[in-house]
Amino acid sequence: MRVAAPHLVGAGTQVAARQVAALFALAGVLALVGITNDTRRAGDLLIIAAADLGLAVFVTVFRWAERPPLAPVLLALPAFAVLGFSTWAFGGVATGTGPFLVLIFAWAALHYSRRVLLALVPPALLAYLLPLILTDQPAAVLGSSVVLLPVALGVALLIEAQARNLREDSARIAEIERWRAALVAALAHDLRSPLxxxxxxxxxxxxxxxxxxxxxxxxxxxxxARIDNLTSGLLDLDRIDTQGKLRLDLRPWPVREVVSRAVAHLRADDVVIEIDPALTLTMDRDRFEQIVVNLVGNGLRHGGPPVLVRVTAEGGIARLEVRDHGPGVPEAVRPRLFTRFGSDNPGSVGLGLWIVGQLAQAHGGEAHHEDTGSGARMVVTWPAPDRLGPDRE
Known part of the structure; x- marks a missing residue:
């Protein structure tokens, strides 16, 4: 069962502002209650209550969602000012200042970084020491800041570290869940055609x-066999995600034969293969087939037939090119083409090109896009230490 109001729990600019508004409201109410205990300070307490409650109302009605993420942290400054006035009004008695000072640091720690917490120390120190100096407090009282501020900062740093750890765990869990869902979606999508x-x-x-x-x-x-390769490939990619590595079965293969096998399920008019029949390169055949299947499928889905597949080897580098004849890739999309979930297409789970990039890296190479002016050309390069003929195993 949740015991906290949902609008006060969570992250973001709005939540941070609501939480500090609640602190202002609490301080204002306590100031009003304090009048019943000390009627002599009724005027000062009314000023404090009005300031705190006024700030609470302002923070509540202000449109924080339209402001930068760091905007609510500026509310610590009027909070420090009210605390300083309270200390000065009560003749240098900081009994109520210390706890609220710690609360403000704790609130900031829930939402902001250590740098922000350190930046709050000077105004907090000023708000605490200046009223004590103005009321001629002895050195022993002034020295209390040496204890209070480090304690407030220490508590805040502990809270910040824990909150940051929880946010990172939450982000990892969300990423794992998205990855799991994407694997299922990719498996269902890729299996539909061969089935x-x-x-x-x-x-x-x-x-x-x-x-x-x-x-x-x-x-x-x-x-x-294609279904088996697809499922094995997705399991391999899951291993990459969890273990960071993929074991390859590297052997010399006739490249044209491998590519032809990879696209055998497509119509002859969909793909044009331009590969020297004598070209043999060292690769993991199944993973290379998956690269070809993903790139050709991507070209047919987002571009248009015929998709041209070309493989060459020169200067110790093998180069696979897959070019379609569609509208090309928008410039804004290109930087995230080979990232996970990088697709904006509602019909795509955004894993195909990421898988290509991961398999290219496993071969010691890389994948990228090249602008052709018309259509899209996806390129995979990897080391080719040998260029063998079909007569050599």
Missing amino acids: SIVQMVLEDLRDDPGAHAGEFIEKALRQV
């Missing part, structure tokens, strides 16, 4: 089990 093909093959085989049975079965097996 549909398998279903059509089985239906064709049911209707005509004789003449083309071998061909139908081969098509179905190819799609089953």
